[in-house]
Amino acid sequence: QTQSVLNELRIPVPPLEVQREIVKVLDTFTQLEAELEAELEARRRQYQYYRDALLGFDADASVRWATLGEITTSIASGRNKARSTEGAIPVYGSTGLLGFTDQAAYSGDVLLIARVGANAGLVNAVSGDFDVSDNTLVVRPVEAWNIRFAFHQLTHMNLNQYAVGGGQPLVTGGLLKGLKVPLPPLHKQARIVAILDQFDALVNDLSSALPAEVQARRQQYEYYRDRLLTFREAA
Numbered sequence: 001q002t003q004s005v006l007n008e009l010r011i012p013v014p015p016l017e018v019q020r021e022i023v024k025v026l027d028t029f030t031q032l033e034a035e036l037e038a039e040l041e042a043r044r045r046q047y048q049y050y051r052d053a054l055l056g057f058d059a060d061a062s063v064r065w066a067t068l069g070e071i072t073t074s075i076a077s078g079r080n081k082a083r084s085t086e087g088a089i090p091v092y093g094s095t096g097l098l099g100f101t102d103q104a105a106y107s108g109d110v111l112l113i114a115r116v117g118a119n120a121g122l123v124n125a126v127s128g129d130f131d132v133s134d135n136t137l138v139v140r141p142v143e144a145w146n147i148r149f150a151f152h153q154l155t156h157m158n159l160n161q162y163a164v165g166g167g168q169p170l171v172t173g174g175l176l177k178g179l180k181v182p183l184p185p186l187h188k189q190a191r192i193v194a195i196l197d198q199f200d201a202l203v204n205d206l207s208s209a210l211p212a213e214v215q216a217r218r219q220q221y222e223y224y225r226d227r228l229l230t231f232r233e234a235a
Contacts, residue, residue, distance in 0.1 A: 012231035022228045029221035036217070040203070047199035054192045055156045057182035069177030071145040076173055077115060078132025079105060093133040094122040104129035109147050111139040113159060113171060120169040121159030125151045137173055149189040152196045153181055 014022075057063045068075065080101065083091040087100030094114035107129045114122040115137050125147065132138050141150045162179070163169035184192075 012233070014231060025228060026221060026225055029217055029224065033217045043199070043203045047196070047203050050199055051152055051156050051196055054195060055153055057184065060182070063182045063184050065180045066183045067177060068179050068181065071142050071183060073140045073142055075137055075139050075176050078134050078136045078138055080131040081134050089129060089131055091131045091133060092124065092126050093136045094119060094124045096124065098133055101131050103131070105131045106138060111141070111147065111151055111154065113137040113139060113154070113176070115172070116168060116170050118169070120163040120171045121161070123151060123154045123159070137171070137176065139176070144186065145183060146186060146189040146193055148193040148197060152193065157181070
């Protein structure tokens with residue numbers, strides 16, 4: 001039945017030279033979208049390459065190693081279970097803003113790590129006055145551990161690999177406190193942060209702009225596709 005319906009469909013078939021010109025125009029828009037996504041992927045790879053190169057201290061005997069328990073003032077779970085779409089205080093999880101509340105439970109600069117679920121081990125950095133989801137661990141580095149260096153370092157470690165449990169992966173504070181990381185001097189941490197933050201900003205800037213840009217390209221493509229593929233039937 002489907003074949004018989006298709007056999008009865010009538011479509012416009014312009015001359016080949018017209019078809020070729022239409023293809024050129026429409027392929028241009030699809031190529032622009034592909035280039036945007038390729039640019040984002042290239043920036044991500046750049047960031048990962050330099051992060052891996054700059055944070056690889058395994059062969060450096062001069063760098064001290066410490067457990068996370070030694071270089072944090074606390075690693076504990078957030079407590080927020082209820083939030084709304086309105087309020088003066090943001091409620092964060094490891095993936096970003098989750099909602100709002102009326103009272104801050106935390107302040108300052110901290111790292112957030114997803115505690116449970118598919119995103120277990122994902123790292124986020126927040127500052128100011130805020131509350132934190134109960135599915136998220138709040139990590140406060142000591143002064144000797146630059147918080148931005150800690151962010152890049154923990155991201156580089158892929159904490160999800162330490163998650164326990166089957167259907168519901170879990171990263172615990174006790175587990176994190178036992179993990180060891182290299183701790184170079186603060187001036188070296190700051191130098192590495194300056195480099196990695198630049199790449200991180202490039203990725204985030206493009207990531208935030210990309211959806212709108214891709215949508216604009218798609219709308220352009222659809223507009224010209226509809227215009228170029230609409231024909232009046234020849235007499």
